[in-house]
Amino acid sequence: MKLSELRKELAGQGGAIVLEDKIDLLGYRRDSSIALGGNPSAAVIARSVEDVVATVVAANRRKVPLYVRAAGSTYAGGANPCDGAIVLDTSALRQILKIDEDRGLALVEPGVTYGALLAELGQRGLTLGVVPLTGAAGTVGGAIASHGLGTGSPRYQSTGDEVAGLEVVMPNGEILRTGSAALADAGFFARYAIGPDLTGIFLGANGSLGVITKIALWVHPKPSHQETFALGFPDYESGARFISSIQLKELTHNVWYGAGYEDKAIEARVTGARPQFERAALPRFCLALDARGAREEVVRDRARIVAEASRFGGADFAVFDEVFFAKLRRDNTFWYSYAGYFARSMCALLMCSMANETIPRFFRVIENNRKAYPELTWAGGLVLCRRGVHGAVIVFYDEREQWETVRVASERCGAELLAIGCVPYKSGRVWAPMMERFRPYHATLANLKKVLDPNGIMSPEVLGL
């Protein structure tokens, strides 16, 4: 595509910046994933919805692939363009348009970072439901378009569950507003209205069905009190049954973060910080919990959770709490910076969702892969949700020597996870080769895409589309 033409077409819009310099485009080749990225032919930094519309229309007219990107920190490969594509950079669309306390929601542009939004909400004693660990730099648009999770997941589940409605620029350039905002005068206040939930098709779509340009998010009162604690279990099975039990009894209502760890991670963390600690005394599985809310509720729920743990052979695991949450307490922060987790090296991440009964098998898959690829460093962790858990397989590797190996290993591990009933959560390109497995879901999705994006310009290959 001729850039001069694209520039001309975008001139007079909201001040879009068209980038063509090879050095600037280097920054758009790869996101945080291990997926291959191509060389885009141009990037457009959009400064207004008009810029987004103009870019989509221009790409459509020329049938040039278009990839949406904000901070580019997804580890699932959804933001990686193919060769010759245009990258639409939404990171400059970062206005907080409205914090509507009457409706209990914030209306934001997609490029706003969670960090910026939390700072503004915090001044009013408010906060958000689900915030990714990378929220300081990660954007709201990027998270909801790739199924975010993190702080708040035990209470609210996914970033998508916190979306009240969207404005989306469709592949043909039309602007769609979902939920109650379908009626322009009504605006955003209800996600489920009129008919089927159109919001949902853009959540986790990784830009393949349209460009999200406005997001209405529910806001919540900022919890006043916080306590962290950890529980150790003799095996994964009892840990899994315990999780199901506290979820069903809704004891996770005041839990804002919960992380589950396997034996190896427990040992590494505890003996790393306390070399003298008796290894034999370590549990096989542990769950580190961060409870927030009104003091009396937190104290009450904590006691009930600990009592529930003892029913499943679990016990308070204070040393893990000290080791795991020390950094959080030092930072006095809402989310868990991933500094320290990932500082050691590059990592490949596979994020999946699972029912609790799958937890033991999930850790066995990791153990098998540890044996199959001993040259890579494997770690596994769980993120507690309102129901079920998310599982993260983290593979540390050397980018210079092991990129190919880790890609093969990650694909193999992905296939094994599917085989035991784990389903892809953040999908992008990393799980794309396995999408065929989800017929007729995937065929329906492909049909939907054909209708909405007949030229197939939006994020081709992502989600296997």
Add this chain to the structure above:
Amino acid sequence: MARDDLSAALVQGVYPFVENLYHCLRCNYCVEMRWQERGIQHVCPTLLHHNPAPGYSGKGYLATARALLEGEELPIDSLVERLFNCTTCGNCEEVCPVGLRPAHLVRQVRAAMAAQGLAPAPIAACAANVIEHHNPAGAPNEARNAWAVGLAGIAADAETLYLPGCAASCDAPDEARATVSVLHQAGLPLKLLPADQARCCGAPLGEIGYSAEADAERWQLAAAIERSGCRRIAVSGAECVPSLAGVDVTGGVEVLHAFDLVERAIAENRIDFKPNTHVPRGPIAVLDSCHLSKPSHSVAGAADYPRRIRALLERLGCRTAEAPDQGSYAICCGAAGGMPYMSPLSAARMAEGKLRSFAEVGAVAVITASPLCIAHLRRSQIRGLPEAMGIFQFIETYFRLRPMAR
């Protein structure tokens, strides 16, 4: 020069950072982030005020260097434009969760480029000034001590050698004068190097990629320090502290910022401050100058002077104001890394942005112990924005010091 030779030279430049290049998670922390609890509002001044393209960022510099290392052909003009428009403030390094060093990489690649004659004209001119006149502004070196004429407190037999640094000598002489005057009131005489022996400490040259020339200046300065017979140096330039820290003088030499001397005098109960009637009523902000507040920058950064200055001001009864971005994560004012030479308008926007952020918290003045920042902020001073002052100028204006009876 043939393209292949050039590429080989640049690869040599990036090679010491090869580990960094393959450990960037592309998390975007160094590009844009906000972390209220840590005082992080934004990260990169170049992206904010010069160009928002990703090629101008910590992450972008690492990606560019990796592409060079992997043999990709990159447009040289854009490479130069991008690499020389970083303030080398180091904020990207402060926020990087992996601990990568993009700002250090930038200095190294600049050195490789400068060695190939690729430094942009304004940068080359700045370097030529230091080489010829021993200061970046190109002021005649013989006038270097002009600010000290007739000033009480300078003594040829003083034990402490005062090196105001190029910025204070040439661009913020009132801070140099105030420093001598305040320390004189505190009973501490200072010695100056004769103008013809005074040299730049090399820091500005190092930041713009002229490391060999920086070393040459530093050696000449070391020789002059040696001849002075003093074994204690007090400097005003924030960038001079680390630059002189390892200076090779027989028997060693203690390098301090002049502010350290004030703190020592207070700690040893040697001075007493009396406010005069005009002490500003409005809040005073302290600038977190990068050289003085970012541990990744240097020993001076790790010493966190701004926090200590704030503590002194509060002790003296001044109200202080804090900008939203603060401490080691404060955004650069645009004074460093050759930015005012390379892109004066962008550097001025950075300064204006900085002053505006202080105006928003109601500050009436902005204090720093970095004459480089004072001079730069003053150049961009816009009516209605807080006035930039050196810490010694502030003390001299609003307080009288007396040596305490011992």
